[in-house]
Amino acid sequence: MAITVTPETFSFVSFDSAYIARIANLVAEQLGLTDIDIEIAVDETSPLTRIDVEVTDSLISIRPLSGALEDTRRPRQQSELATTLAMARSMLRARDRLRGGFENAPLDTELSLPQAAAWDTYILGRITRMSIEVKKQAALYNFRNRHGFNDASDHVFEKIWNAETFTWDELSALSANTLTLSA
Amino acid sequence: MANPQKPRAPFAPWDRRELPGSFSVEETARRVGHYKWAEMKLFEALGGWIATVPELDIKMRLGTHCYKHAWHAELWHKRLPELREMNPERLTLPANDAMVRFIDAMTEPEAPELTIEKLVGVYRVFIPHFISAYTYHLNNTSEITDMPTIRSIKFILQDEFDDWREGEMLIQSLLETPEEVDRAAAHQAKLEKIMLEAGGIAGPGSIGINTPAPQGAMS
Amino acid sequence: MKKFMPVEELARDERFNQITQADRMSDARSAVPANAESTRRSSNRLTPARADASDAARALMHGIFVGEIQALEGAGRTCWDFTTGEEAPFGLKLDMARQAWDEARHVEISLKLGDWMGSDVGQYAENTVLFQAACSNDPVLRLAGVNRALEGLAIDVFTSMKEFGEMAGDPYLEFCEDWMLADEVTHVKMGSDWLRKVTENDPERRKKALEFQSIVDKMFSYGGSRSDSDESSLGIARRFRELAGFTSDENEHIADLGLQALEERKAQIREKQAAAKN
Numbered sequence: 001m002a003i004t005v006t007p008e009t010f011s012f013v014s015f016d017s018a019y020i021a022r023i024a025n026l027v028a029e030q031l032g033l034t035d036i037d038i039e040i041a042v043d044e045t046s047p048l049t050r051i052d053v054e055v056t057d058s059l060i061s062i063r064p065l066s067g068a069l070e071d072t073r074r075p076r077q078q079s080e081l082a083t084t085l086a087m088a089r090s091m092l093r094a095r096d097r098l099r100g101g102f103e104n105a106p107l108d109t110e111l112s113l114p115q116a117a118a119w120d121t122y123i124l125g126r127i128t129r130m131s132i133e134v135k136k137q138a139a140l141y142n143f144r145n146r147h148g149f150n151d152a153s154d155h156v157f158e159k160i161w162n163a164e165t166f167t168w169d170e171l172s173a174l175s176a177n178t179l180t181l182s183a
Numbered sequence: 184m185a186n187p188q189k190p191r192a193p194f195a196p197w198d199r200r201e202l203p204g205s206f207s208v209e210e211t212a213r214r215v216g217h218y219k220w221a222e223m224k225l226f227e228a229l230g231g232w233i234a235t236v237p238e239l240d241i242k243m244r245l246g247t248h249c250y251k252h253a254w255h256a257e258l259w260h261k262r263l264p265e266l267r268e269m270n271p272e273r274l275t276l277p278a279n280d281a282m283v284r285f286i287d288a289m290t291e292p293e294a295p296e297l298t299i300e301k302l303v304g305v306y307r308v309f310i311p312h313f314i315s316a317y318t319y320h321l322n323n324t325s326e327i328t329d330m331p332t333i334r335s336i337k338f339i340l341q342d343e344f345d346d347w348r349e350g351e352m353l354i355q356s357l358l359e360t361p362e363e364v365d366r367a368a369a370h371q372a373k374l375e376k377i378m379l380e381a382g383g384i385a386g387p388g389s390i391g392i393n394t395p396a397p398q399g400a401m402s
Numbered sequence: 403m404k405k406f407m408p409v410e411e412l413a414r415d416e417r418f419n420q421i422t423q424a425d426r427m428s429d430a431r432s433a434v435p436a437n438a439e440s441t442r443r444s445s446n447r448l449t450p451a452r453a454d455a456s457d458a459a460r461a462l463m464h465g466i467f468v469g470e471i472q473a474l475e476g477a478g479r480t481c482w483d484f485t486t487g488e489e490a491p492f493g494l495k496l497d498m499a500r501q502a503w504d505e506a507r508h509v510e511i512s513l514k515l516g517d518w519m520g521s522d523v524g525q526y527a528e529n530t531v532l533f534q535a536a537c538s539n540d541p542v543l544r545l546a547g548v549n550r551a552l553e554g555l556a557i558d559v560f561t562s563m564k565e566f567g568e569m570a571g572d573p574y575l576e577f578c579e580d581w582m583l584a585d586e587v588t589h590v591k592m593g594s595d596w597l598r599k600v601t602e603n604d605p606e607r608r609k610k611a612l613e614f615q616s617i618v619d620k621m622f623s624y625g626g627s628r629s630d631s632d633e634s635s636l637g638i639a640r641r642f643r644e645l646a647g648f649t650s651d652e653n654e655h656i657a658d659l660g661l662q663a664l665e666e667r668k669a670q671i672r673e674k675q676a677a678a679k680n
Contacts, residue, residue, distance in 0.1 A: 011431050012675075043674060047431045049457050066431060072461070072526045073419040075429060113453065138520025142456035145570045182571075223486065226499050231403050231482025233502065234475035234533075237413040239509075239523070246474045246506030249481060253499030260492065272487065293403040295413040 001028065005040045013066050014042040015078040020069065021086075024062075027087040030130060031095055033060070038091070044067055046049055047075075053108055062090040075170065084132055092123045103166035115147035118175035125161035136161070139171045147175065148182025165166060204325025211329060212266035214320060216274025217385040218313075223275070223284070225309060226252035228290045237295045241353055248350075251342045252378035257355070258335045265331060278386030285309075285377040290371075299357050300370045306350025308363070308374040316384040319391050330362050405483045409534040412475060417524030418468075418561070423531035427625060430674035432667070446631040448562055450570040458635070459566055460519045462478055464526040466559060469514035472533040473556070474505035476548045490541045491600070493680060497592045501549075504585045511578050520573055535618045546611040549593020551618035554643060556586040558628055572662035587646040594647030618658050626664025630657050634664060 003024050005017040024040060044092045049067040053060070068086045071079035084156040094161075096102045105111075111119070121143050128134045140157055157177045160171065194200075205261050206214065263271040277283045289304035313327040321336045358364050384391025414420065448458055480498040484490035516523070535545035560583040567575030601608035623629060628636040638660065640653050648656075 012515065032471065037440070045431055047429065049454055075421065075425070075527055076431075113451075116453070135520045135522075136542075137517070138456070140516070141460070141520045145450055145459075147457050149572050149574070223492075225487075227481045227495070228403070230478035230499060230502055233478035234407055235403065235411070236414050237415045239415060239471075242413075242471070242474065243506040243509050246478060246502040246509075249478060250499045251502030253481070253496045256492075257496050290403050299663070 001030070001034045002037045003040070004038075006078040007042065007044065007094065010042070010044050011133075013070065013076045013078070015041065015042065015044070015066070015069060017042075019080075020083055022089045023083045024091075027084060027091055031091050032087070033091055033095060036060055036098070038062065040064070040087075042069065051090050052089045053093050057098075058090065060094040062087070062094075064090070081093070081133060085127065087124055088127045088130065088132055089120070092126060093119065096123075098166075101126045103168070105168040105172075114146040114175045114179055115172055117143050118171050121157060121160045122163060122171055123167055125163065128161075150182055152181040153178050185334065188326055194363050197321055200326035202325060202327050202336055205323040206320075206325075206329065208266055211332060212263060212268045212274055213317075213326065214385045215259050215262050215266060216268070216271075216276055217278045217282075217331065218316070219263070219271070220275050221254050221309075221313070221384045222252045222259065224286045225288075225313075226250070226256060226285075227306065231290070231304070232301050235293055235295060236298050236301065238298055240355075241298060243348060244353065248346050251346060255339045258339065262332060262335060262358055278382055278384065278389075281381035282384075282386070284397040285374065285381055299363060299367050302350055302354045302357070303367045303370045304374055305353060306347055307371045308378060310343055310347045310350065312378055312384050312389070314340065314347065316389040317343065319389065323391065335358065403567070406478060406539050407537075409537075411532050412472070412530060412533060414528070415524075417522075417559055419527050420525065420530050421527045423529060423534070423621065426529055426531075427670075430671065430677075432625075439547060446635045447632055447637070448566055448635045448663040450566060455570075455588070459563070460516075460521045461514065462524055462559070462563065462635075463515055463519055464521055465529070466556075466563070467509065467516055467523075468526075468528040469532050469552075469559075470505050470508040470512050472530065473548070473552060474509055476533055476544075476552070477501040480541070480548070483539070484541045491596075492598075494541070494545075494596050494600070497596065500587050501592065504589065506632070508582050508585065511582060515578055516574065519635065531541055531621065533623050538614065540632055542597065542607055542611045543614045545593050545597050545600070546615035547618045548650075549589055550597070551615050551622055553586050553589040553593065554646070554648065555622045555628065557583065557590060557642045557646060558636050558639045560586060561638050561642055573651070583642060583662025587628050587642055588644070590646035590648070607638075616655065616659065620659040623656075623660040623663035625667030625670075626660060627668055629664050631661060 003021045003141060005021045005024070008017050009034065010017070014156070020040060020042070024038060028038060035170050039057060039058045042064055042068045046065040047067045048065045051062060051064040051068050053062055054076060055061070069078055069083045070080065071077045080157075093108075097105065106115070108116075121139055124134050124136075124139045139161070140154070143157045143160075144153055147156065156174055160166070226249050229245045229252065233242055233249070235243045236245065260275075262272050263274060268274050277286070289309060292300040292304070317336045317340050321333060321340070324332060328334065354367065358367060382393060387393040404671075409422075412420070445452075448462060449455065452458060477498045480501065481495050482489070484495070486495055513523070528665050532552050536544065536552045538544045538547050560579045564576055564579035564583060567573070567577075567579055597611060599609065601611065626634050628634055628638065630638060638653060638657050643653050643656075644650070
């Protein structure tokens with residue numbers, strides 16, 4: 001497994017590429033992603049938080065905007081927790097695609113907002129159980145924004161949050177059914 | 184239903200209000216002017232302190248209490264012309280020099296680590312003295328001629344009791360060591376001594392002790 | 403306690419990290435595309451349609467929360483800083499005390515909304531520009547800065563958040579923002595009325611106050627975060643601004659300032675990004 005981080009030195013933010021690589025390495029080992037190369041390309045020109053992930057059989061490519069790794073209390077400074085979360089989210093998504101059950105999942109760019117929220121909930125629930133600090137209420141708020149502010153939506157959120165082995169078809173069906181119930 | 188033509192007593196059997204009261208119009212106006220001055224000083228201090236206290240819950244309470252005392256000042260401002268004082272500013276005065284010194288001493292603490300002193304000044308000294316002066320006024324003024332003052336005092340006392348309770352609980356929540364208890368007590372004693380000199384919110388006689396001889400009152 | 407408190411002395415507990423507008427503007431990164439040919443999304447408007455809507459709404463909510471704290475402090479300081487009668491009319495100070503109570507409630511509401519949206523107190527840096535820019539030592543300028551510029555900005559922000567809540571179907575957010583919006587309209591109206599009254603016989607002072615407001619308004623456009631352009635996350639809430647006493651001309655002026663600030667910020671970003679690349 002090789003992990004590369006670009007840029008090597010940052011001009012817009014005070015990030016440390018070696019530190020990002022170390023965190024990525026730890027997360028990859030925790031997730032059992034030791035047989036694949038990982039390339040991390042930070043777009044330091046944007047403070048937004050989006051992360052694009054592309055996966056092939058031999059490479060996971062993670063492209064976060066700098067806001068995704070940033071300490072929101074100290075602008076332009078790197079946050080260990082945010083970096084850990086960003087890596088864990090990206091790698092879990094990649095692992096879902098690589099390890100089966102998610103063959104039918106659309107490309108990240110083609111996911112609907114509710115589908116993306118449902119998948120993110122599934123990812124964050126598992127990250128919590130890796131003993132990484134996750135704000136569950138923030139995840140719930142995002143899920144509600146995409147599936148409705150009601151009991152049915154909250155019930156499905158809990159189900160997804162606690163799940164360990166969903167397939168894409170199960171996950172997307174839950175998301176679609178919740179939208180129908182909320183309509 | 185009883186015969187509507189039948190004469191009824193103008194004061195119902197349960198209406199036990201009495202006409203006599205301890206305060207003349209002038210004396211009432213004097214007291215009300217002092218109340219207004221003191222309430223103004225209090226709302227100004229609370230407003231100023233908001234930015235100086237780091238404790239978020241206390242910051243919000245000071246903002247809330249600031250308005251209540253401003254409203255009390257406004258009630259007294261509106262009452263003064265009804266007491267024949269057409270220039271309310273003329274009677275908007277401290278009871279005496281000691282009262283001015285009390286306000287100066289109460290508003291002296293500024294640093295962020297002096298929240299205990301700020302709260303003690305307001306909630307263990309100033310507001311209890313408001314409660315005393317208002318209660319004395321409420322219980323001694325004419326229940327018929329001075330009903331507008333009574334009505335205002337009742338509204339105000341409700342606020343004072345609520346704020347006193349909240350302030351006292353905030354103080355208790357801040358006192359974590361015997362040294363802090365001493366700090367609170369020392370500041371309270373310092374201010375209380377000045378208030379003693381002032382004789383209360385409305386000066387000597389605020390609660391009936393050392394009352395100047397009433398003029399034109401009917402008691 | 404002294405009169406006129408410098409912004410550096412605003413008291414906070416250890417959860418907060420304060421930054422200045424200069425810190426913020428020295429950040430060469432931008433959510434706003436500096437070049438027209440940029441491939442980033444064309445609209446930055448805060449709507450649920452944005453992929454990062456929940457994060458962005460949460461960050462804005464925290465911005466509202468600290469803004470309310472500073473507005474509370476600003477209103478409170480007006481009660482203290484100016485002598486009644488000589489420097490500020492009694493009625494004006496009563497209104498500022500009322501505003502302090504309203505802002506205290508807004509802080510409470512923002513805290514509850516922060517919990518609801520999943521953020522913590524102090525999770526984001528606190529930009530102290532609101533207090534710094536708005537709290538002039540001249541009571542008339544302070545009215546213009548706090549009650550018209552700052553509270554006017556609050557009208558724009560609350561309108562955006564209320565619409566966000568409506569679109570997302572979030573009844574809690576919509577309900578709270580609507581109530582806060584009602585208060586802000588009242589505060590702007592207080593400012594408009596007092597400014598008119600206090601400068602009734604002093605057109606020069608009024609002109610100076612309005613010029614000051616214009617400067618603060620531009621500053622509060624945060625490098626184009628508020629303008630009629632879709633590149634800005636916030637729009638100008640014209641209807642509520644008019645209810646609060648802003649004239650159509652004043653609203654157009656604020657809209658122009660927003661666009662100006664946006665273009666200036668884009669030029670600044672282009673320059674900083676070019677410098678960083680070299």
